[in-house]
Amino acid sequence: MSQEKQKRLMGKQIRTQIINVLLIGAILVAGAGVVLSGLLALFVVPAPDGNTAVEVSGRLQRISPPNARYGDLTINLTDGRSYYVNRVNEADYFEWERLIAQVDPGDVVTLTVVRPLAWRILGFLDKPGLGPVAGVRTDATVYMDPAIAAATWTAQATFVRSAFLLLTVLLVLIVVSMRVRGS
Numbered sequence: 001m002s003q004e005k006q007k008r009l010m011g012k013q014i015r016t017q018i019i020n021v022l023l024i025g026a027i028l029v030a031g032a033g034v035v036l037s038g039l040l041a042l043f044v045v046p047a048p049d050g051n052t053a054v055e056v057s058g059r060l061q062r063i064s065p066p067n068a069r070y071g072d073l074t075i076n077l078t079d080g081r082s083y084y085v086n087r088v089n090e091a092d093y094f095e096w097e098r099l100i101a102q103v104d105p106g107d108v109v110t111l112t113v114v115r116p117l118a119w120r121i122l123g124f125l126d127k128p129g130l131g132p133v134a135g136v137r138t139d140a141t142v143y144m145d146p147a148i149a150a151a152t153w154t155a156q157a158t159f160v161r162s163a164f165l166l167l168t169v170l171l172v173l174i175v176v177s178m179r180v181r182g183s
Contacts, residue, residue, distance in 0.1 A: 024177070030173055037166055046157070053146065058079055059107065059109075062076045071086075071090070072086055072088070083130060110136075
C-alpha cells in the first residue's frame with residue numbers, strides 16, 4: 001500500500017474516531033438532559049386542571065405569614081391538614097394580606113390543591129392532606145383564583161416538552177451513531 005493511501009486511511013480512521021467521540025458525548029449530554037427534564041416534569045408543581053388539582057375544604061386553624069426566606073405561606077386546617085402557597089411575593093394575583101386580615105380561625109376555606117405528576121402516578125394523595133395550593137376562597141371571597149394559576153404556571157408542561165424533545169434527539173443520535181459505526 002502506498003504511503004499516500006496509508007495517510008488517507010489513517011486520516012479517515014481519525015475522523016471516524018473523532019465523530020464517534022463527539023456522538024458519544026452528545027448522547028451522554030442528551031441522556032442527562034432527558035433524565036433531568038423527566039425528573040423535573042415529575043416533581044414540579046403543575047398548572048391546576050381537572051387532572052392535577054382537587055378542591056379541599058375545612059375549618060381554618062391558622063395562616064402563617066410568608067416565610068421570610070422562601071416566601072411560602074402555610075395554611076393549616078383544624079383537622080391537621082396543612083397546605084402551602086409557594087413564593088407568595090411572586091403571585092401578585094394572590095391577595096394573601098387580605099386573606100389573613102379577613103379570614104379567622106374556625107372559618108371554612110376551600111383550597112385548590114395541585115399534585116405533581118409523580119404523586120399522581122404513584123397514587124399518593126388522592127385526597128391530599130398536604131400540598132401546594134393554586135386557589136384559595138371562602139364562600140364570600142376569592143383570594144387566589146386557580147384560573148390565573150392555570151394560565152400562568154407553565155414550568156411543568158415546559159419540562160415535559162423538553163424531556164420529549166431531548167428523548168427524540170437522543171434517539172436520533174443513537175441511530176446516527178449506529179450508522180457511523182456500521183460504515
